Amino acid sequence: MSTAPLTDPAVLAARRAALSAPHMAPLAEFAAALRRATGLPVPDADPADGGVRARLLLLLETPGPSIDRSSLVSRDNPTPTGGNLRRFLAASGLAREEVLIWNAIPFVIHAPGARNRAPRRAEQARGLALLPPLLDLLPRLAVAVLAGRAAAAAAPVLAAARPGLPVLRMPHPSPTYVCTSPEVPRRIAAVLAEAAALLRGGRSAAA
Template sequence: MNALAPRLRGTLADPDVLAGRAAARGAPHVAALGGYVAGLRARHGAVPDVDPADGGTGARLLLLLETPGPGAAPLRFVSRDNPTGTAANIRRFTAEAGIARADTLIWNAVPWVIHAPGARNRAPRRGEVAAGLAELPGLLALLPDLAVAVLAGRVAAAAGPALARARPALPVVEMPHPSPTIVCTAPAIAARIRAALRTAADLLARPA
């Protein structure tokens, strides 16, 4: 369990909450992940931090999204507390499924910012996806307790083979991306997300 979580609650649009997350980046459950992120930055540029309010290296569920959105903020986290519609949907759907925050780690298939300053959001290119997935085994090596990976959207689904090679016994669940522009496309999208997260919750509930 992440003992820091109760002290880190709130939206990252609040400067005080953001400062609290920044101060917690060296906490034991995320320290090794911070080293991993530092390596990614040296190779690829801007990479948001893992959220210390989540499970860190003790996570049992990896929720893999696509890539960080555009933006030049010097301090960013991959977090359900970001002031975005996607983050709000993650909060809502994981809460409905009964998935504990301390059990989760949210990350991106392409973990660095691919957008030029001031550019609009775009999908990662094939080479960017391949480069991102090449970095995935390094993350998995830091998550010894994983019980399930949830791949959200088309780009994240491309991680399936890499996950199978690195962790052959790890269950993998696919679902649509929780972006509001996708969720609002049809009622069936939200239903598929809910079903996938219920499946993940059931896998987490199995005895170790």
């Protein structure tokens, strides 16, 4: 797909309206509570994905500076990272209804107009403290994929909240990382294939 779906105002309006759907309403309420508690922008999860019915949590790092275009954490955002996510997830065979995409630091850390930057330690700690209440909304969760260094820091939180949950780590799908080496896209594809195998109840792709 050459054009990101959320560049279409009608598609974006339909996604925003779907935040009240049963699979999304608890997550929309959660994001709204975070906005009130932090006083910061917190984008919503994408209603085109699995919502509270998701079996796979794909945890990215932070909302990018351009997130206000859609206010959704989505593979369909008109960004280079969104384009890579669409490509890798489509190739993995993971069904959209199985996946929830979220951020380890769910609130925007960038000043208006500023470029993307790595989260500070205090921001990372604050974001990870907000992860357990999200997990409480995901009763079917069967595997988590942590994308990037900041997301990888969520592993102990996931282990404490969901003992025994398979947790996989992969590079972040940002072009900043994907373009550094052919090994990076291969690693991303392999981890997502392993996650898909786990959901099917098959053997790990890394086995």
